[in-house]
Amino acid sequence: MFLDELKMGDWAIIDEIKNSETLMKLIELGCLPGQEICLKLVAPFRDPIAIEVNGHLISLCRADAKNIIVHKA
Amino acid sequence: MTQRQLRVALLGNPNTGKSSIFNALTGLRQKTGNFAGVTVEKNVGLCNLPNGNQADIIDLPGTYSLFPQSPDEAVPYRLLYDHNSPEYPDVILFIADATNLYRNMVLFTQAADLGIPIILCLNMMDHADKVGIIIDANKLSQSLGVPIIKTNARKSVGIAQLKKAFTEILVSSPTKYTQANVMQMAPFNELSKELGYNTEYQAFIALNVENNLRKNEKSVIAECVKEFRKTHKFDLGHLQRDDLLGRHRQIKLLLNGIVSRQPNTSYLRKQERLDRVLTHPIFGYLIFFAVLFVIFQSIFSLAKYPMDGIEASFGLAETYISGLLPQGLLNDLICNGILPGLSGVLVFIPQIALLFFFISLLEDSGYLARVAFLMEKTMRSVGMNGKSVIPLISGVACAVPAIMATRNIENKRTRLITIMVTPLMSCSARLPVYILLIGLAVPDRNWLGLFNIQGLVLMGMYILGFLAALLAAGVFKWILKNTSKQNFIMELPAYRQPRLKNVAITVYQKILGFTQAAKIIVAISIILWTLSTFGPNHLPWQGNISDNTHLKLEDSYAGKLGKAIEPAIRPLGYDWKIGIAIITSFAAREVFVGTMTTLYGLADDENINGKLIDKMRNAKNEVTGQPVYTVATIASLLIFYAFAMQCMSTLAVTYKETRSLKWTLIQLSFMSGLAYLGGLFVYQVFA
Numbered sequence: 001m002f003l004d005e006l007k008m009g010d011w012a013i014i015d016e017i018k019n020s021e022t023l024m025k026l027i028e029l030g031c032l033p034g035q036e037i038c039l040k041l042v043a044p045f046r047d048p049i050a051i052e053v054n055g056h057l058i059s060l061c062r063a064d065a066k067n068i069i070v071h072k073a
Numbered sequence: 074m075t076q077r078q079l080r081v082a083l084l085g086n087p088n089t090g091k092s093s094i095f096n097a098l099t100g101l102r103q104k105t106g107n108f109a110g111v112t113v114e115k116n117v118g119l120c121n122l123p124n125g126n127q128a129d130i131i132d133l134p135g136t137y138s139l140f141p142q143s144p145d146e147a148v149p150y151r152l153l154y155d156h157n158s159p160e161y162p163d164v165i166l167f168i169a170d171a172t173n174l175y176r177n178m179v180l181f182t183q184a185a186d187l188g189i190p191i192i193l194c195l196n197m198m199d200h201a202d203k204v205g206i207i208i209d210a211n212k213l214s215q216s217l218g219v220p221i222i223k224t225n226a227r228k229s230v231g232i233a234q235l236k237k238a239f240t241e242i243l244v245s246s247p248t249k250y251t252q253a254n255v256m257q258m259a260p261f262n263e264l265s266k267e268l269g270y271n272t273e274y275q276a277f278i279a280l281n282v283e284n285n286l287r288k289n290e291k292s293v294i295a296e297c298v299k300e301f302r303k304t305h306k307f308d309l310g311h312l313q314r315d316d317l318l319g320r321h322r323q324i325k326l327l328l329n330g331i332v333s334r335q336p337n338t339s340y341l342r343k344q345e346r347l348d349r350v351l352t353h354p355i356f357g358y359l360i361f362f363a364v365l366f367v368i369f370q371s372i373f374s375l376a377k378y379p380m381d382g383i384e385a386s387f388g389l390a391e392t393y394i395s396g397l398l399p400q401g402l403l404n405d406l407i408c409n410g411i412l413p414g415l416s417g418v419l420v421f422i423p424q425i426a427l428l429f430f431f432i433s434l435l436e437d438s439g440y441l442a443r444v445a446f447l448m449e450k451t452m453r454s455v456g457m458n459g460k461s462v463i464p465l466i467s468g469v470a471c472a473v474p475a476i477m478a479t480r481n482i483e484n485k486r487t488r489l490i491t492i493m494v495t496p497l498m499s500c501s502a503r504l505p506v507y508i509l510l511i512g513l514a515v516p517d518r519n520w521l522g523l524f525n526i527q528g529l530v531l532m533g534m535y536i537l538g539f540l541a542a543l544l545a546a547g548v549f550k551w552i553l554k555n556t557s558k559q560n561f562i563m564e565l566p567a568y569r570q571p572r573l574k575n576v577a578i579t580v581y582q583k584i585l586g587f588t589q590a591a592k593i594i595v596a597i598s599i600i601l602w603t604l605s606t607f608g609p610n611h612l613p614w615q616g617n618i619s620d621n622t623h624l625k626l627e628d629s630y631a632g633k634l635g636k637a638i639e640p641a642i643r644p645l646g647y648d649w650k651i652g653i654a655i656i657t658s659f660a661a662r663e664v665f666v667g668t669m670t671t672l673y674g675l676a677d678d679e680n681i682n683g684k685l686i687d688k689m690r691n692a693k694n695e696v697t698g699q700p701v702y703t704v705a706t707i708a709s710l711l712i713f714y715a716f717a718m719q720c721m722s723t724l725a726v727t728y729k730e731t732r733s734l735k736w737t738l739i740q741l742s743f744m745s746g747l748a749y750l751g752g753l754f755v756y757q758v759f760a
Binding site: 020021022023024025026027028029030032040041043044045047048050054055056057058059060061063064 | 137138140142172173175176179204310313314317318321334336341345348349352353354357358442445446447449450451453458459483560561562563564565567
């Protein structure tokens with residue numbers, strides 16, 4: 001499944017990040033394949049979203065979340 | 074050999090409290106000046122060391138790695154890739170957020186592999202305690218082989234130890250994090266030798282150089298790298314990714330047994346609850362608008378008193394100097410030219426101070442990032458993104474720092490659009506123009522006994538500017554193609570109590586920068602005074618200048634200039650005096666009020682001490698005898714000043730940030746066009 005399909009409070013593990021620009025930025029933020037994440041916030045109008053990575057919040061828009069394949073933890 | 078001053082570069086991720094450390098180390102001895110088009114990308118300050126020497130401290134924008142993706146991130150890169158540059162630091166002080174060591178260490182290992190002596194500073198220790206993160210600093214220092222100092226910059230804890238560490242003999246850390254699998258993809262050691270680097274990893278970092286040079290910047294390193302990449306084929310993006318991934322793996326192993334967590338659930342829950350409320354679909358927006366409301370209310374109500382004070386003291390100074398100096402040209406120049414011009418600008422200082430106070434308060438607390446989160450979708454629909462919100466809000470103070478604040482936007486198109494439309498936000502320089510014009514046209518009464526009508530119109534002007542910015546952004550979005558697939562990824566930093574000392578230093582620096590604009594104002598005042606005191610048939614050497622009579626304004630050079638452009642501005646309802654004001658305020662909008670004061674002061678000898686607003690109210694058209702300032706003319710002027718690009722500093726900073734004359738001219742012409750057509754439309758409708 002894709003990251004943007006998660007519901008609030010869902011925990012998941014990242015399997016793959018498809019777009020190379022998105023991947024680079026997320027790796028820098030410590031958000032890489034194998035990392036456990038949790039969907040913490042959804043902005044009004046459902047976009048963007050914020051996930052917890054290592055106890056820190058990272059916000060990203062749905063278009064970027066669609067590039068991230070995850071499985072539920 | 075003369076001993077060079079020690080250069081210490083502050084490197085680290087964004088939101089790790091680098092500026093707090095910088096402020097704690099240097100105090101007010103910072104060499105900044107980011108106003109009036111002086112774009113300074115890195116702040117440098119002086120620090121006294123315990124051994125009596127001084128060190129230059131260089132504050133760099135935060136970055137997550139040495140592979141820059143935004144103009145902000147290119148700044149540390151440019152400082153670190155060229156070891157022969159005179160700016161190259163002797164020591165890196167690496168500022169790490171103790172609550173997020175794992176991620177911070179990636180950049181740390183990159184910097185360590187460059188072979189520069191490095192000190193690791195674990196900042197925000199108080200925050201780590203609160204969250205429940207425990208770091209065995211001794212063990213970490215041993216396994217990294219670098220000195221570690223724990224700090225809490227907000228409380229100045231550990232600052233003395235930092236200063237002491239700068240004086241100790243520092244050895245380069247072993248470059249033990251370089252990824253072997255990445256390095257074997259090409260002979261980077263050969264490139265390193267060719268460029269005279271000490272470590273292989275320096276050569277690897279230099280591979281990026283071409284994308285990070287300034288326009289027309291020549292670099293020997295770039296030439297070598299180009300040759301190297303031509304002979305050895307490899308996918309750089311791929312290698313950089315592998316480099317970062319390898320570092321992550323290594324760090325995870327390294328931190329095992331050094332960092333432990335005992336999560337403080339009540340603290341974390343408090344942070345989460347704050348987020349839920351502040352990004353709530355209803356409360357989130359309500360709170361945001363309430364915050365804006367409070368800011369604007371205090372800017373207008375609180376700033377009034379110091380502003381009156383500044384104006385009154387200038388008035389006293391004028392009277393005093395006027396009496397002190399003998400009557401004549403010099404007296405006239407100072408009292409009717411320079412002093413009113415200066416007063417017209419310095420009077421903004423209270424408002425600018427308040428605005429920057431609030432903005433840095435909000436930024437320091439972590440709230441501005443939530444505003445970006447809240448507004449991201451709306452902004453994206455017009456071609457900007459959440460990160461554009463901060464520049465737009467800062468644009469209400471001044472477009473110059475606002476445009477510089479776009480540097481953390483990675484997407485080039487988004488950044489360009491944000492730069493283009495930010496000057497449409499009503500900046501503080503427009504405020505006195507608005508206040509004067511609204512005071513002329515709108516009665517000072519309350520509506521429903523609650524809202525001051527003048528205040529409502531003023532707020533309307535701000536909304537107009539904001540809507541115009543959104544609309545213009547939408548047009549640019551439609552014209553420009555998007556080339557990047559990455560949309561919006563941003564860290565939401567933890568909420569923290571803002572540190573007043575930091576905020577105060579920021580405000581102080583901004584005001585210091587703003588007063589530098591005074592030089593321009595003095596120059597314009599002198600030019601304006603000269604143009605309106607002399608005319609083609611009225612020059613000092615013609616000997617027909619008596620001491621107390623002025624020539625008629627319309628016979629002066631300024632008058633001739635105003636008359637010359639009158640045909641072009643007549644359809645907007647302006648006369649030649651307004652024409653002069655428009656010409657002089659091309660350099661800076663606030664000059665409008667000063668020009669009006671000068672023009673009506675010079676024209677009207679009997680009533681030289683009257684208020685400007687009354688003089689304007691009584692002004693009659695010389696031909697028709699009708700009042701000059703009708704509602705239609707005033708409305709047209711308001712629209713004109715809301716949209717027109719009348720700010721040299723903004724144009725200069727747009728040019729510096731876009732590095733493109735084309736886009737600077739586009740900004741100038743679309744805003745001027747909008748102003749002219751808007752003014753024309755409004756005048757024709759109202760007249």
